[in-house]
């Protein structure tokens with residue numbers, strides 16, 4: 435769209451930094467780096483929710499910053515986020531906030547089995563521990579360093595799905611189709627669109643919830659809301675990413691407007707349009723583990739074999755070192771129908787060593 439971009443990221447090998455017009459290799463709280471970003475940019479957004487809200491607030495004195503520091507403050511903190519869901523009329527899994535040792539006594543016996551999650555800085559299942567019963571709570575909390583946490587009741591999931599919405603400064607909102615997600619070890623593994631197990635009625639409820647959350651935050655930008663579908667048909671909000679989300683990456687190849695274009699449009703104050711899904715899609719995340727299927731020396735997966743298949747779109751992020759559990763890229767398989775997308779995805783998975791979808 436003709437914009438120049440600058441990226442602030444401490445990592446000299448930052449994938450985004452490598453493809454931007456300018457890379458400011460500074461920490462998120464580095465005053466000189468922040469000043470340089472203000473000098474370089476007319477409008478600023480974040481791709482990572484753990485940029486300190488104070489940095490966003492400092493930038494917002496001089497420049498347009500979306501999402502706002504206030505929105506990010508809510509999404510950075512699980513207890514605040516859940517309170518915001520309930521305030522917006524959006525149900526979530528029952529939870530207790532644990533901040534002081536006394537709080538451990540307040541948890542009802544019926545709340546177990548549960549999952550303990552640190553209120554801040556968790557992602558990809560990090561900062562989370564299973565708590566099967568009341569007796570395991572104190573050691574679990576201690577093992578997370580007794581930091582502020584939420585203790586969430588473990589719910590009976592039949593499916594996980596998410597939805598990306600974008601909201602402009604004028605309050606106009608658009609959404610992408612809901613996507614169904616499969617997590618493995620707490621990390622997103624596979625996304626499928628259209629979502630095979632999500633009815634139009636459930637999708638509609640999730641859309642309403644996501645839009646209620648965005649509107650009550652007076653949110654500007656792209657956000658993704660993760661949901662749980664329970665056996666009895668209940669839809670619960672899990673968490674919000676105040677940015678484009680891994681589960682929305684399929685939109686690059688399967689929609690006429692991607693989540694990233696929506697992010698640019700919200701930031702630049704351009705009109706938002708509802709993206710059209712033009713292909714059925716399966717997205718497979720590429721974790722660093724795939725580089726080590728033959729042993730401890732990193733070996734590049736056989737991309738030419740994968741790229742010989744129809745409808746395969748390979749996205750490698752250019753991270754310098756593969757590591758187990760690290761997201762190195764993703765593959766989106768597009769097709770005219772879900773059965774074909776699914777079948778090619780199975781073949782790709784088999785070639786590179788992912789357990790089949």
Ligand code: ADP
Nearest residue numbers: 527549556557558559560586587588589617620
């Ligand atoms: P993260 O920030 O790591 O994505 P999440 O809260 O989304 O953390 O949890 C990661 C995954 O763990 C979820 O996608 C889901 O598969 C599982 N999970 C989280 N909370 C619950 C819950 N209350 N009941 C059942 N499964 C859960």
Ligand code: MG
Nearest residue numbers: 558660672673
């Ligand atoms: Mg999550």
